[in-house]
Amino acid sequence: MTFEAVLFDCDGVLVDSEAITCGALRDMLEENGWRLSLAECMAQFVGHTVRSRADLIERHTGKPLTDAFMDEFYRRRNIRLENEITLIDGALEAVQYWHAQCEGRIAVASGADRYKVEMMLQRVGLAELFKGRIFSGHETPRSKPFPDVYLAAAAHLQADPTRCLVVEDTPIGVAAGVAAGATVWGYAPAGANPEVLREAGAVHVFERMRAFRLNA
Structure with missing residues (x-):
């Protein structure tokens, strides 16, 4: 797809x-x-x-x-x-890959407050790749597990939510992506339980952020 x-x-x-x-x-x-x-x-x-x-x-x-x-x-x-704060290993490469694949149509859709999200992205060097495309669940009527923040991000990008890919690491976040109608992939690093993400609706689960690719 x-x-x-x-x-x-x-x-x-x-x-x-x-x-x-x-x-x-x-x-x-x-x-x-x-x-x-x-x-x-x-x-x-x-x-x-x-x-x-x-x-x-x-x-x-x-x-x-x-x-x-x-x-x-x-x-x-x-x-x-x-x-x-530190960057998840492989996250920069994953973001750069999807930025190129989707011609810049990527966003952050977080349940956290905007100050925290923007500060962290700035600290780890990702802020420019998401400039103008950062969404906080604190600014939507409902936060995760409701789909509002993902729907807001998709609308801003003028993307059909059913044609969006969401990447999440918690069952609550997966549920939010599924409720938005998106395809959800779960990130479960070594030591995490991938089954809880599958049970929440993730159609694919991967262990290394460097593996977050279309052919993963």
């Missing part, structure tokens, strides 16, 4: 950010009475916005999830990301 556009998730697909973000969150949750290992925190929160898990946080901490908590989380998260 020839795709009109390729829509990339950001965290865990382009940038190795999920452990960094969850590390900042884990520390704050422990300070508020909920002790988790990093692995446990990632299992609970990767693919979700923190606010979407408010009930879970409030149940375990016994405290309301306040704007002050979120402001402090964003502050700590941003400091750590600015200092520690």
Whole structure:
């Protein structure tokens, strides 16, 4: 199949950010009475916005999830990301490949806030390849697993969503791509469980970003 556009998730697909973000969150949750290992925190929160898990946080901490908590989380998260963010191995080559294949019709469609996405892409050298084509689930009526952010990206590119290829690394993100009508490929690096992506609707799962090609 020839795709009109390729829509990339950001965290865990382009940038190795999920452990960094969850590390900042884990520390704050422990300070508020909920002790988790990093692995446990990632299992609970990767693919979700923190606010979407408010009930879970409030149940375990016994405290309301306040704007002050979120402001402090964003502050700590941003400091750590600015200092520690790295590119997923092979992501630059994959983005360059699809940029050429689709004549520039590529976009980032992330569930994260715009500041975080733009800052990370700038830090790892991908910002220019996605200039003017970065979409945040914080700016759509609903974030993932709803399709809104992918539909917004496809509309901006004037691409039929059913002719778009989405690449995702979480079941929630895969569900969003499927709900948009796109073809979804799952990225499951070594150590990840590819089956959860297939079960969510990914039609193909690959382990190395360098393998993200039409003939993969």
